[in-house]
Amino acid sequence: MSAQRIVVTGLGATSPVGGDVPTTWAALLAGTSGARRLTEDWAEQLPVQIAARVAVEPLEVLDRVKARRLDRSGQFALIAALEAWADAGLDAGGVDPERLGVAIASGIGGVTTLLGNYDALLEKGPRRVSPLSIPMLMPNSPAANVGLAIGAKAGVHTPVSACASGNEAISHGVDMIRLGRADVVVVGGTEAAIHPLPMAAFAQMMALSKRNDEPEKASRPWDADRDGFVLGEGAAVLVIENAEHAAARGAQVYAEVAGAGITADSHDIAQPDPGGLGATRAMRMALKESGIEPREIVHINAHATSTPQGDVAECLAITNALDGQIDQVIATSTKSMTGHLLGAAGALESIATVLALRDRLVPPTINLDNPDPAVKLDIATDQRALPSGDIAALNNSFGFGGHNVAIAFRSA
Numbered sequence: 001m002s003a004q005r006i007v008v009t010g011l012g013a014t015s016p017v018g019g020d021v022p023t024t025w026a027a028l029l030a031g032t033s034g035a036r037r038l039t040e041d042w043a044e045q046l047p048v049q050i051a052a053r054v055a056v057e058p059l060e061v062l063d064r065v066k067a068r069r070l071d072r073s074g075q076f077a078l079i080a081a082l083e084a085w086a087d088a089g090l091d092a093g094g095v096d097p098e099r100l101g102v103a104i105a106s107g108i109g110g111v112t113t114l115l116g117n118y119d120a121l122l123e124k125g126p127r128r129v130s131p132l133s134i135p136m137l138m139p140n141s142p143a144a145n146v147g148l149a150i151g152a153k154a155g156v157h158t159p160v161s162a163c164a165s166g167n168e169a170i171s172h173g174v175d176m177i178r179l180g181r182a183d184v185v186v187v188g189g190t191e192a193a194i195h196p197l198p199m200a201a202f203a204q205m206m207a208l209s210k211r212n213d214e215p216e217k218a219s220r221p222w223d224a225d226r227d228g229f230v231l232g233e234g235a236a237v238l239v240i241e242n243a244e245h246a247a248a249r250g251a252q253v254y255a256e257v258a259g260a261g262i263t264a265d266s267h268d269i270a271q272p273d274p275g276g277l278g279a280t281r282a283m284r285m286a287l288k289e290s291g292i293e294p295r296e297i298v299h300i301n302a303h304a305t306s307t308p309q310g311d312v313a314e315c316l317a318i319t320n321a322l323d324g325q326i327d328q329v330i331a332t333s334t335k336s337m338t339g340h341l342l343g344a345a346g347a348l349e350s351i352a353t354v355l356a357l358r359d360r361l362v363p364p365t366i367n368l369d370n371p372d373p374a375v376k377l378d379i380a381t382d383q384r385a386l387p388s389g390d391i392a393a394l395n396n397s398f399g400f401g402g403h404n405v406a407i408a409f410r411s412a
Helices: 021-030 041-045 072-087 111-124 133-137 141-150 165-178 196-204 243-248 277-290 308-321 342-359
Strands: 006-014 100-105 155-157 184-191 234-242 255-264 297-301 330-332 392-399 403-411
Touching: 006 021, 006 072, 006 165, 006 243, 006 342, 021 342, 041 196, 072 111, 072 141, 072 184, 072 234, 100 141, 100 165, 100 342, 111 133, 111 196, 133 141, 141 155, 141 184, 155 165, 165 184, 165 234, 165 255, 165 342, 165 392, 165 403, 184 342, 234 243, 234 342, 255 277, 255 342, 277 308, 277 392, 277 403, 297 342, 308 392, 342 392, 342 403
Parallel strands: 100 155, 100 184, 297 330, 297 392
Antiparallel strands: 006 234, 006 255, 184 234, 255 403, 392 403
């Protein structure tokens, strides 16, 4: 356990259920689904025709000229980062740029820019390829543009570990502070992959729900009738900070980032270890680094994507990681409402975990009509209250390739 405390001082998001953190949080507490039937012509040929697009389009927020120089994933990241930056009270200064870092992840990167410019190349020739294509499509583009916007000079990083990327970025930011490389790090994830190729590819893997006629009921973690996840898009960003630095500038504190655990399954490129062994180790590592006992965990925002194998493996991992002490734990999966934001999922769900600790409220898991009998956790299907006093929570993210990241948070 590190003696150096790290706190969350700013939050920002653009999600399928809200254009910022307050609207997103209110929607999650209300059990609102962001999944919709796609109306684009290209969707008609796909076996899966549902997704969870952002509630507010980037051009409603960003300057049009600036937005055109960014991939959609970069637009999302900048919107969320600037909200978090202002929320932390840093838009008027308060941090040395050489002590300011960025770690913003993406699982896929600028795929819409890449594929859009490839179409232009094939249809109209090389002169119609944008000269900004490379700076827009490179996976580090969102992080780099956020770094430019806030003047970060301690280091700008882009973890890429599929659906664990957002939480890995948070872990990387924690390491930057504890290693003395930064006082403040802007961390999170972004993704914009609602495009015919990624959707067709996920569908071919049998990873997506095919409930085309019931999009709002398609994402159903832990339900016996689940048939895959709903692809979502958006970004989520947190400002994390050395607690002494935060106190010195009188910053608000949402929660403490107590620790993180990162492991790999080395089992399969897509399927999780059925015994959840890697996920178990990640949670145990997060608890050990945090100095948190299993009995102190009262809430888990689970990875729970609504896939047949993954949901059950995670429940087994949670039970094992907490040494069977799960009676006090209220679990939820906010992916039931937002869909799966891939590289942004962990960051958005970390924000939900932080706000659950702040408000002592767990948002519901919707669409859990027929619980899988293999799931033994206490899952919130309505808004649930958390106890008073000092409490702790976990947020899990697992990704293709066998990546496992667990983040432990304490109440402020």
